[in-house]
Amino acid sequence: MVIDLRRCVGCHACQVACKAEHEVPLGVWRIWVRVMQKGTYPEMATLSLPWDCPYCERPEEARYPRMQTLFLPWLCNQCGRPICNTVCPVKAAYTREDGIVMIDPHRCIGCNYCRAACPYNVRFVNPITGMIQKCDFCVHRVDTGLLPACVETCPTGAMVFGNLKDPSSKVAQLLSKERVQVLKQMMATFPHVYYIGLDKDVADPLKGWEKHGYHIEFEKY
Amino acid sequence: MEVQVLYNVFHHESVSMLIAIYFHIVGLHAGCSIVSITATLLGKSEYKPVAKIGAIFVIILFSISPIFLMADLFQPLRFWYLFIYFNPTSPLSWGTFILCAYPIFTGMYIYFLFKNNVKWSKIFGVISLPTAIGVHGYTGFVLGFAKARVLWNTAVMPSYFLASAMISGMAFMLIVALIRYRFTYQDKSPEEREKDLNIIDLLAKWMAGFMIMNVFYVFSDLTVMYYHTEDAFETVELVRIGKFGFLYIWVDNVFGNVVPALIILFKKTRKSHLLLLIAAILASIGVFIMRYVMVFGGQYVPLS
Numbered sequence: 001m002v003i004d005l006r007r008c009v010g011c012h013a014c015q016v017a018c019k020a021e022h023e024v025p026l027g028v029w030r031i032w033v034r035v036m037q038k039g040t041y042p043e044m045a046t047l048s049l050p051w052d053c054p055y056c057e058r059p060e061e062a063r064y065p066r067m068q069t070l071f072l073p074w075l076c077n078q079c080g081r082p083i084c085n086t087v088c089p090v091k092a093a094y095t096r097e098d099g100i101v102m103i104d105p106h107r108c109i110g111c112n113y114c115r116a117a118c119p120y121n122v123r124f125v126n127p128i129t130g131m132i133q134k135c136d137f138c139v140h141r142v143d144t145g146l147l148p149a150c151v152e153t154c155p156t157g158a159m160v161f162g163n164l165k166d167p168s169s170k171v172a173q174l175l176s177k178e179r180v181q182v183l184k185q186m187m188a189t190f191p192h193v194y195y196i197g198l199d200k201d202v203a204d205p206l207k208g209w210e211k212h213g214y215h216i217e218f219e220k221y
Numbered sequence: 222m223e224v225q226v227l228y229n230v231f232h233h234e235s236v237s238m239l240i241a242i243y244f245h246i247v248g249l250h251a252g253c254s255i256v257s258i259t260a261t262l263l264g265k266s267e268y269k270p271v272a273k274i275g276a277i278f279v280i281i282l283f284s285i286s287p288i289f290l291m292a293d294l295f296q297p298l299r300f301w302y303l304f305i306y307f308n309p310t311s312p313l314s315w316g317t318f319i320l321c322a323y324p325i326f327t328g329m330y331i332y333f334l335f336k337n338n339v340k341w342s343k344i345f346g347v348i349s350l351p352t353a354i355g356v357h358g359y360t361g362f363v364l365g366f367a368k369a370r371v372l373w374n375t376a377v378m379p380s381y382f383l384a385s386a387m388i389s390g391m392a393f394m395l396i397v398a399l400i401r402y403r404f405t406y407q408d409k410s411p412e413e414r415e416k417d418l419n420i421i422d423l424l425a426k427w428m429a430g431f432m433i434m435n436v437f438y439v440f441s442d443l444t445v446m447y448y449h450t451e452d453a454f455e456t457v458e459l460v461r462i463g464k465f466g467f468l469y470i471w472v473d474n475v476f477g478n479v480v481p482a483l484i485i486l487f488k489k490t491r492k493s494h495l496l497l498l499i500a501a502i503l504a505s506i507g508v509f510i511m512r513y514v515m516v517f518g519g520q521y522v523p524l525s
């Protein structure tokens with residue numbers, strides 16, 4: 001899958017479509033859109049909510065050239081070397097021939113080790129059935145020739161799904177002509193979800209997290 | 222540059238308190254059995270009470286430890302899948318088979334130990350020593366192989382876990398030995414009292430040795446993490462001065478390792494049984510806090 005973040009408008013439609021398609025319970029998500037504001041507007045760090053709006057007094061400082069909102073759809077990266085497959089004690093996590101990483105619901109014992117080892121935090125426990133679940137690119141749709149629900153519903157066409165090995169597919173063409181990035185490359189998981197126009201701040205889970213003071217001197221720059 | 226996260230999703234933490242308790246209990250009985258087997262293999266008759274104290278607690282503690290593992294599973298009735306589907310790259314699979322081999326060999330060892338059959342208890346001691354090390358060593362690998370969390374994914378983790386297991390096992394045995402001495406010394410002859418005191422002294426000295434080793438592991442782990450990635454910075458700050466700083470540095474390392482080690486290293490304080498008891502209790506609390514901080518501190522830094 002290739003996600004063109006230049007086209008993403010942050011409408012969360014993929015999130016809602018996924019909930020509807022898979023009947024994902026409350027509190028857990030197979031895909032979500034991480035939203036982050038960044039800019040040089042000094043009071044921005046004190047805002048708790050986007051509509052908590054002190055910049056109405058000085059609107060010229062809170063506009064586009066000084067700040068922007070970044071979106072990042074975050075889903076299972078369908079790694080080429082998935083750590084969840086490596087550490088699963090019963091081989092319930094496996095990779096299909098087309099590269100989609102799956103969980104066998106009849107074999108999973110719910111030991112949570114894959115969740116602890118996943119660097120992307122995409123696995124969750126279904127609170128109703130007690131099964132470990134994650135995004136599987138909607139295999140039931142893909143097998144019948146349809147697109148995944150999130151790709152189908154994306155209004156701007158930011159998400160592109162296809163066969164990477166087929167040179168005529170749109171995914172392969174985008175990958176060959178655009179500059180793509182993956183999330184957490186240093187984890188050596190070789191993800192198969194590629195992002196065009198990924199920003200380093202929105203890709204960093206520690207940005208915006210409550211820190212312990214060590215980095216403050218570096219963050220000024 | 223100011224940044225602010227407006228929307229994000231965190232899934233709840235994956236390794237629960239049950240696993241922290243399990244790590245502590247499995248460390249306790251692995252430590253007890255390693256001490257017991259070592260005492261038998263050294264073959265001196267005065268170590269025999271140590272071996273027997275250890276052996277009894279191995280039985281008691283081992284019988285409760287798998288309950289925590291089973292209770293942690295989301296599908297507890299499927300636990301037997303672990304035996305039929307073996308994945309050689311998963312430390313949980315190794316642990317399943319070590320956990321099965323360990324009670325068999327250690328049970329034989331304990332049987333021959335109480336039968337006073339020195340030869341066979343030594344033979345089964347040699348066989349069960351690797352399983353006793355493995356039964357706690359594998360938990361270190363379980364955390365070490367979870368590559369998402371920098372606090373766990375270090376090469377020092379298995380040996381660090383083993384060292385702290387030895388401390389907790391020895392502290393537990395020391396407490397029992399002190400209580401036993403306190404309630405039985407009036408009925409004993411001076412030579413027997415001398416033997417008991419020697420055992421207490423020996424246990425305390427070995428515990429102090431493992432404490433110094435543990436402090437060295439903590440020091441090397443934390444300092445190496447300061448020279449590592451951004452996640453590692455945040456994690457090490459978290460366990461040094463952050464939310465877990467008080468628990469990890471003060472309760473675990475200063476009052477759980479350094480203070481008891483000092484109490485034991487000075488000859489005057491080592492002779493006081495009250496101080497020794499306090500040292501052993503502090504060490505037990507410190508090791509439990511270490512498991513807690515490892516499990517929850519490791520998961521505190523967000524991944525998404």
